[in-house]
Structures are given as C-alpha cells and as structure tokens.
Amino acid sequence: MTCEEFSIKEAAQLTGVSADTLRYYEKAGLLDGISRNVGGHRRFTSTDLNGLRFVVKLRLTGMPIREVRQYVELVRQGDHTMDHRRSMLQSHGDRIRQQMSELSRCLEVVEVKLEMYDLGLRPTDEHDCTKRLASLLEGTK
Amino acid sequence: MTCEEFSIKEAAQLTGVSADTLRYYEKAGLLDGISRNVGGHRRFTSTDLNGLRFVVKLRLTGMPIREVRQYVELVRQGDHTMDHRRSMLQSHGDRIRQQMSELSRCLEVVEVKLEMYDLGLRPTDEHDCTKRLASLLEGTK
DNA sequence: CCTTGACTTGGAGCGCACTCCAAGTTTGTA
DNA sequence: TACAAACTTGGAGTGCGCTCCAAGTCAAGG
Structure with missing residues (x-):
C-alpha cells in the first residue's frame, strides 16, 4: 500500500x-x-x-x-446512483463508437482522394476511383 | 451531364x-x-x-x-501544388488514424469501467477487472 | 533570515467555430 | 402588383475549454 x-x-x-x-x-x-x-x-x-x-x-x-x-x-x-452512472457510460460508449465510424468513413474519403493524387487524376476525370470518390461524397454508395 | x-x-x-x-x-x-x-x-x-x-x-x-x-x-x-496538397492529406490521414486509436484506447477504459459496474465493484476492490482498469489508466499495461 | 521558485486565488482574456441579428433586396405565388 | 418567404451583407454575440495574469503565500536550500 x-x-x-x-x-x-x-x-x-x-x-x-x-x-x-x-x-x-x-x-x-x-x-x-x-x-x-x-x-x-x-x-x-x-x-x-x-x-x-x-x-x-x-x-x-x-x-x-x-x-x-x-x-x-x-x-x-454514493452507490444508489450506480444505475444512472452506468447508463451514462453506456451512452457515452455508443457515442465513441459513432465517432469512430464517422472517422473511418471520412478516412476512406481522404484515402481515395490520395489515390487520385497518386494517379495524377483531376476530380473531373472519368476514372474508376474518381467515380468512387464522388459516390462516397454523395453518400450514394 | x-x-x-x-x-x-x-x-x-x-x-x-x-x-x-x-x-x-x-x-x-x-x-x-x-x-x-x-x-x-x-x-x-x-x-x-x-x-x-x-x-x-x-x-x-x-x-x-x-x-x-x-x-x-x-x-x-493549380496543378503545381499537387505535391503539397498530397502531403497535407497524408498528414491529415495520419492524424485521423491517431484519433481513432486514441478513441479506441479510451473506449476500452470505458468498457472495463462498465464491466466493473456490471459486477457491482468499487474502484478499491481487489478484483481482476479493477486491476485491469487501474493499469489501463496508469498506462503501465 | 533571505532568496528563489512553486504554489494559491479570483478573474480576465483568448481562440475557435459557429450562430444570430438587422436592415435591406430578390423571388415566387396569388 | 402585392406580399410572404428566402436571400443578401456586415458585424455582433455565444459557448466552450482552456490559458494567462496579478498579487500574494508557502517551501526549501544556502
């Protein structure tokens, strides 16, 4: 101790x-x-x-x-507030998971954009990864 | 079009x-x-x-x-700034990944804390998951 | 005891990213 | 053509989370 x-x-x-x-x-x-x-x-x-x-x-x-x-x-x-505290932490855990999936979606966009840069493409090009970026941005999957 | x-x-x-x-x-x-x-x-x-x-x-x-x-x-x-832009996006991608791993570490702490609540443990208890929480918090892995 | 550095408090100030407001202009419908 | 709804601008206001400051107190080495 x-x-x-x-x-x-x-x-x-x-x-x-x-x-x-x-x-x-x-x-x-x-x-x-x-x-x-x-x-x-x-x-x-x-x-x-x-x-x-x-x-x-x-x-x-x-x-x-x-x-x-x-x-x-x-x-x-004290102890009689444990249920309340637990539910607060549970909701907060949910929020953290949401943040993570939001970040993950955004990261995908950044990475696809980088792929475009690596291929030397402009946003107006008719290329697979350009289209992929557009559909990611529009959220039309 | x-x-x-x-x-x-x-x-x-x-x-x-x-x-x-x-x-x-x-x-x-x-x-x-x-x-x-x-x-x-x-x-x-x-x-x-x-x-x-x-x-x-x-x-x-x-x-x-x-x-x-x-x-x-x-x-x-224009186009001559592509290298600069690419490197900006690359660093930003790194930052996003860092954010995600930070969130993931914090989420683990919240989840272990919740486990304690579910077991009805106080932070002072001598229990496996209490110790796990303490070592996560102290970062002593 | 003296000095230097760390600490205390209350409160002011700051940077960021919006968010709202007022006063006026434009648009679309009856 | 009248009128409401939507738009324009410049600028003020807000909420958040610190961050800094001034003036004073405390702690530790020489």
Whole structure:
C-alpha cells in the first residue's frame, strides 16, 4: 500500500494536462475532494490521479465538461446512483463508437482522394476511383 | 451531364451544415468560386457540392478552418501544388488514424469501467477487472 | 533570515467555430 | 402588383475549454 502524494505540477505531468487545467477542472467540479497540505497546496493521491485519468479519458472522447461534472457528482452521491452512472457510460460508449465510424468513413474519403493524387487524376476525370470518390461524397454508395 | 443548381438552403440540406455555416465558410475561404444569379443569390453546382462535401469531411475529422483554407487555396493555384496538397492529406490521414486509436484506447477504459459496474465493484476492490482498469489508466499495461 | 521558485486565488482574456441579428433586396405565388 | 418567404451583407454575440495574469503565500536550500 503506497501513500505517495503529488504536487499539482507532478499530477499534471503524470496525466498529460496542464496545472492550469487541473485547477480549472477542480473549480468546475470535475475533481472531487483534492486535499491540501498545511500551506494550502494541493496534494494528489494516487487514487485522485486515477480518478483524474478517467476524467481525462472522458474529455478526450468529447464528453462535455458539464456532463463529466454530473458523472463525478453522481459518484460523490454514493452507490444508489450506480444505475444512472452506468447508463451514462453506456451512452457515452455508443457515442465513441459513432465517432469512430464517422472517422473511418471520412478516412476512406481522404484515402481515395490520395489515390487520385497518386494517379495524377483531376476530380473531373472519368476514372474508376474518381467515380468512387464522388459516390462516397454523395453518400450514394 | 446534369447542370442542376441549388440554393444555399438546398446546399445546406444536401451536405448537413447550416446555411449560416455555408456563408461563414465562403467568407473564410473554404469554398471557391460559388457563383451568383442575377439577384446576387448563391447558386451551388453539383461540383461545388462535392467540393463542399469534401471540406465537411475535413472539418468532421478536426482539420482546423485555417488549414482547410490553405488546402482550398492550393487547389485554386493549380496543378503545381499537387505535391503539397498530397502531403497535407497524408498528414491529415495520419492524424485521423491517431484519433481513432486514441478513441479506441479510451473506449476500452470505458468498457472495463462498465464491466466493473456490471459486477457491482468499487474502484478499491481487489478484483481482476479493477486491476485491469487501474493499469489501463496508469498506462503501465 | 533571505532568496528563489512553486504554489494559491479570483478573474480576465483568448481562440475557435459557429450562430444570430438587422436592415435591406430578390423571388415566387396569388 | 402585392406580399410572404428566402436571400443578401456586415458585424455582433455565444459557448466552450482552456490559458494567462496579478498579487500574494508557502517551501526549501544556502
């Protein structure tokens, strides 16, 4: 059992966000119960750090601040909010999968466009891959 | 050969962005040479529409406005900028792939967290999937 | 004790990508 | 020809997520 603690700067380095952002997150209610030493400086425990790392994942996947705050608030309220939290994470998982398939569709378009460049084709050419691009863009498959 | 043309409202519906956004994109240099009818109203050709659809894909995948503008400007400058454009699209493709793998890593975390909820576990439990979550968060694989 | 650097707070400022508004013009239908 | 709906422009406003700043406090080495 480790009881190591970290300054805000260390916490920032360990989670890949800036110290300013950490203060902002705390103020915004995304971080629960970060304790202070006698001088009022924040001390991040490794538990805090893992909570923070999860918050960072939610943010990286586009969950809005206000929704992360709601999730953290539900955690704070205790076990009776588990169903609610689970359904939030389930919807968020769905959103992530949607983002991924959107990205994948767009990537295909970019790759077909690159194929055109590699073949030295203009968009007006009557070529298989030009047509493929057009139909991808029009969404007419 | 079709020579159909579209109003700004129709163009908006056909590409999934608002008419306001279309005007904004034109002002910002993301749309090249949208012509007007006698009364000064925009007329989108299907060529315009496909250019626009490509711009929308770039935006959907997070390319900043200023970079899309640069790409469009290079297109306008003609064939001698093809190498430059190709390399822009190649880097952007790389960025899209990075986004996708980031999303995929984050999705794994969310899914393991959900597994914990389904098993009724708290983050402090000494359980296989709790540990898996912790090591995913710490990135210690 | 003194200094230097890290930390604290509240609040202002910023960059981005829209989004909306006002005032006027054009278009299409009755 | 009258009128509503759709369009035009320039510019202001909005929401988001930080990011920076000033003024002061705290911590650690010499």
